[in-house]
Amino acid sequence: MRTIYLEDTPLPEAQRTLVERAALPRRTETVPTREALGRVTAEPVYAVVSMPNYHASAMDGVAVAASSTYGADESRPVRLRRGADYDVVDTGDPIPAGRDAVIMIEHIHQVDDDTIEIMEPAAPWQHIRPIGEDVVAGEMILPPYHKLRPVDLGALLAGGVTTVPVLMRPTAAIIPTGTELIEPRDTVERGEIIEFNGTVFSAYLTEWGAEPMYMGIVKDDYDAIKRKVLEAAETADVVILNAGSSAGTEDFTVHVVSELGEVLTHGVATRPGKPVVTGIVNGKPIIGLPGYPVSAYLALEWFAKPLIESYYGLAPIPRETIKATLGRRVVSVMGADDFVRMNVGRVDGTYVANPLTRAAGVTMSMVRADGLLRIPPSGMGYEQGDEVEIELYRPRSHIDHTLVVTGSHDLSLDVLSAHLRKRHPGRFMVSSHVGSMGGLLAIQKGEAHAAGVHLFDEASGEYNVPFVEKFAKGRDVVLVHLVYRQQGWIVPKGNPLGIRSVHDVARAGVTYINRQRGAGTRLLFDYLLKQEGCDRAEVYGYEREAVSHLGVAAAVAGGSADVGLGIYSAAAAMGLDFVPIAEERYDLLMSRRFFDSVEGNDLLELIRSDSFRSDVEALGGCSCRESGRIVYEK
């Protein structure tokens, strides 16, 4: 393979080239109107019959000739005879010949079976639905390229249109490549990666109106990939090839496309998502996506969606945007469109946005993202406090009803989130993990409603309160106790190295996994080191940081560390052993304003509920004996 370098094609240019050079040819099919919801009309659709198809009574009553009622009033009622002067009609009945008005039954005085009296004249055409009032035969009910909504189906049927010409759904072949890939299952061996991008692509393509065709995993083999691409380009309208789109030794996409057809773009000026291939094979557009999930999903939206929208003749509907204040600095490189996944919360009436991880391999960051910040190629990024525009992934109304929890993570927060969703369906909770100190600062800056904290103060021997007094200065806050939990050594099953004390951890040959700066667990570890007279330089791995308890447990489970400090539930979740060393107090720090709100009250009630406490205690290694106690307030 000759060496190939990635281009830096501007994204809009790459998008335009693909849509112009490889537009999908339109094909039409006729489907029953009753089954056409969400389909897109291929042609203008005209009414075949009128609705109503005759002059119809709009009321229960009698049909008369209006002229026969003129002059009627209370003192001189007009008497009418059935058959000669009137006919009884119900709503929807045809108006008999010679009648041109309907009088409501409530306004009739029945004299005998065949005689009525009326007290006021009828106006011509009153209470009559004239022929074609709703739909007139021959009128255009819908233009072409119109996406059919429920009411459209009604109007079509009303106009006698029982089948409708719609654009066929374009088919999209999805080819996942990678020797390490396996089809989804619930046990995974070392060296295996579950193939899930294909499912995500299918789901997106379905939402956009295409019909996905999953072609099965292909190994990293040039000829195998080539054969599969050829097969796909013969059967599908679009070909999506996943991974191998970069310029490395096993990146075959660009070579396959250039051998079988034409490469349009290789590399776009974006971050993430740069290594993209677009091209044409057998007259069909082919999109080579990067392997990392976040890059792949963004690039799919950039290239596949416009092809489909253009096929349907539908204008893209931009996502809702909001202005938000940046909680943290976001840096960017010049020359590339930078896309940063963001958390957005509404605290005290202000939208605050914070960047999530920028690692393109973290699918969960797309799950957790409330929106996307786009930094144009000319931008260097934004400073904390800048106002930025965020393209929302969730409805704004949901963000407005989302409880923003930050600080240190505890599994009880997941339980709390689940209970909140169940008890208050209109409300949501998002939690980000920035450590206890980060949580304190977020409350101080008004960026969160609540923060999980477990900070041990060496001087007083007390948890949290001394830190809150020091760092939440000038803010009215309430500290609510959530859970007592065991901290201890997380070690492999059977504790092979016999870790008991901090001395054991500092021993030669023992690899430790630490927590990030500002984490309460790290403070506890530092305290233990000091108390036992150990030096952090003696601890191999002190510099390596995990950002959550589960991250620590994962490192131990994966064998890259022998021990870490963390909580019982994390060890249990990963099937590890746990050596308890201390019980710590994990509290929720809330702004006074939130605490006093309806939402704050409801949250407190949840925390104090038996069902929440028992669900948390079921996780093990913790106690809810005082959950919901007010520890401190000002």
Added chain:
Amino acid sequence: MRTIYLEDTPLPEAQRTLVERAALPRRTETVPTREALGRVTAEPVYAVVSMPNYHASAMDGVAVAASSTYGADESRPVRLRRGADYDVVDTGDPIPAGRDAVIMIEHIHQVDDDTIEIMEPAAPWQHIRPIGEDVVAGEMILPPYHKLRPVDLGALLAGGVTTVPVLMRPTAAIIPTGTELIEPRDTVERGEIIEFNGTVFSAYLTEWGAEPMYMGIVKDDYDAIKRKVLEAAETADVVILNAGSSAGTEDFTVHVVSELGEVLTHGVATRPGKPVVTGIVNGKPIIGLPGYPVSAYLALEWFAKPLIESYYGLAPIPRETIKATLGRRVVSVMGADDFVRMNVGRVDGTYVANPLTRAAGVTMSMVRADGLLRIPPSGMGYEQGDEVEIELYRPRSHIDHTLVVTGSHDLSLDVLSAHLRKRHPGRFMVSSHVGSMGGLLAIQKGEAHAAGVHLFDEASGEYNVPFVEKFAKGRDVVLVHLVYRQQGWIVPKGNPLGIRSVHDVARAGVTYINRQRGAGTRLLFDYLLKQEGCDRAEVYGYEREAVSHLGVAAAVAGGSADVGLGIYSAAAAMGLDFVPIAEERYDLLMSRRFFDSVEGNDLLELIRSDSFRSDVEALGGCSCRESGRIVYEK
């Protein structure tokens, strides 16, 4: 049947009562994650495995122990031996035991097959995706009551979750009632009404996440309806009964519900949609909807949607709203929530809203509506020029790209709309029919981009220009010729009354159907009357107004008029005969600003295109010999 009167229950109260008294019980099923798009989680979902499940190389290169590279620089490269010091790894490969960093292949100098040199030290954990970087076993991937998006499916599969517990779709039985109803078809006899509400309900319910069960048409028979309701209440979670919800002699819903169960509400304080029945039969909610389509669809959304949302624990997502200036006065009655379908257009940067017909029988008004104006019970309505809030039915971005055409209607506008959609997929055209004079005024007031006009000036014998000079004063406008068309007498097949002249129309025994005030065709008729010395009082039916050419043709086709004045294509569409009497010039009046815009230029190009002209001439009775000529400008 005893007489029953409708209540005036406030809408929010009626909604609350139904959701509280008749909430749908939640049922769970487990589905494959791959097929779970759009479903709603029933429980929190936790990861079963970590992603990645091992420390994985993030690059193509070599895995080393970082410590073995310390001190390397350009002058003193470090030499490493395969096996002893490094292993070759590709992206995704597991990191071999004893290695803790990856060096990219680009940064390696190959000395021989088994020896490399490196010029800078590796940092521990560089280019390694640590175990659990994306998903950590045991973490909560999703909370309960979460609607699954494409990325959610990816995260679930990444976490080894191959099946997911979701809420079952609640079933909704749909029972259309009415002796005059027929299943949809393309020929309709007098006295027959096509049943289409059931299809619209099904489509809405599907969109909201329920599973519709269409139960077939039931005649207006108390016992038959009762039997069907009982059957439905045994098999479905919700019962929807359509028509018969009012208080008339054949309105059985309230009686059936009260015999079989309990009536919660009969009549809500809304307009339209007042005659609604809600109740409980066999423990299931039953919703009795009015027969008129618009009332029925609004009421379905008011009552069925909250039941389903509440079942799924999902907060309603409000529609986008905009502020718009009212083009016409909208009156309202006190004491009821008034819902008015609105057209909304953006002209010269301002949103202008105008009410559509308020007749609840006009399905097409829902098709044409851009949004809904809600006037609260305390309001008397709004004056022209008031700023009002409109809840949008179409995306705002589509409204922003919609060409607003008003004035007199001509079928060539439908052709133009279809051509516009096809040639410029991002643009839309809506046309409302307010007559030529109404169109002039709309351009004068800046409420439309273009208006169709065909106004004959008796004094000068000229079309349009004298009116434009008089009424568009102070506005820069351009008059573009669209089509010459035949005006003539629209008469039944064979012209049984032998209509040739205006004298024939004024004859005794001939019923005329007129156009609304301000319509060019009406002016033409008035001119003909005057020219021939006829008095309008001689014309029977002069006072009865249709608002379009097709409306006139429909009246003749339906037998309620013998003749009307109109254009050839309308007569042809309804299978009627046509007696030509004059060729008139139908022009489009545009604001100068629109004419000069890109959109205006493109429209002119369309009007002048051969394909547009030939499609219009194919309608018959018209000529495009000068389409696109600039008739007048200032």
